[in-house]
Amino acid sequence: MKKATKVLTLALAMIMLAGVLTACGGGSKKGDTLTFGTNPEFPPFEFITSNGVIGEFDGIDMAIAKQIAEENGMTVAMESMEFDSLLVALQNGQIDAVIAGMTATDERRETVDFSTTYYTATQVMIVREDSDITKATDMADKKICVVQGYTGEVCVQEMGYSYEAFKKGTEAVLELVNGKCDVVVIDSATAQKYVGDNEGLKIVEDASAFESEEYAIAVQKGNTELLDKINASVEKMLSDGTINELAVKYTEEATAE
Secondary structure, eight states: OHHHHHHHHHHHHHHHHHHHHHHHHTTOOOSSEEEEEEOSEETTTEEEOSSOSBTTEESHHHHHHHHHHHHTTOEEEEEEOOGGGHHHHHHTTSOSEEOSSOBOOHHHHTTEEEOOOOEEEOEEEEEETTOOOOSGGGGGGSOEEEETTSHHHHHHHHHTOOOEEESSHHHHHHHHHTTSOSEEEEEHHHHHHHHHHSTTEEEEOOTTTOOOEEEOOEEETTOHHHHHHHHHHHHHHHHTTHHHHHHHHHHHHHHHO
16 A cells, blocks of 8 residues: 555656756747748738748748848748738747737737837828828818728727728728728828829828827737847847848838839
């Protein structure tokens, strides 16, 4: 009986030790592939093309993701999904990180950890060239389009205006081009791309209505090992001017098309 008790005690101790080791290693990045989640409907940060930097994926964020993986000796992989599904997929372990022009808000920080900010942006309004909208308050009696889950939707909600939300920025802008809405609220860099692609549109800014927002990469809460690696790469790219060069390159290409 005493021998059996000792064996049982030893077995329990080993199980407890294994549990502790598992807990300590939870959230750490294993393997040689770093899988990011993105929503490739947000040019110039992420979009689909025939010859991207990561397969069919191209843009500022894709170039950043590729360099992060390479600097840490890993192969980069990209998963495409709806913007609203990205953080759920991250929390479920389907992906290792999210890079999607995502604003690091206090609400999101409650469930995930964010990297060092790599880009600061603001929201603007895209309107037709003959529009009488010159400031955000002019949208009060207009038909507004936004992209579901994007900061533009949050801004319009906070202003108390009704709106129609689309899954893709291209869909929202097409509504404007076809005269089915009066204004699209979206990120400034992306707005430049859409205005460049569609004649008869212009950008209206209102600094008093739209605050700047900070883009960052999201990882699982408590995954400090991966977060430290990402931060080291991001901070290096910020200090040596790589991210600024990417922003200029992709923005200029977008407006030149």
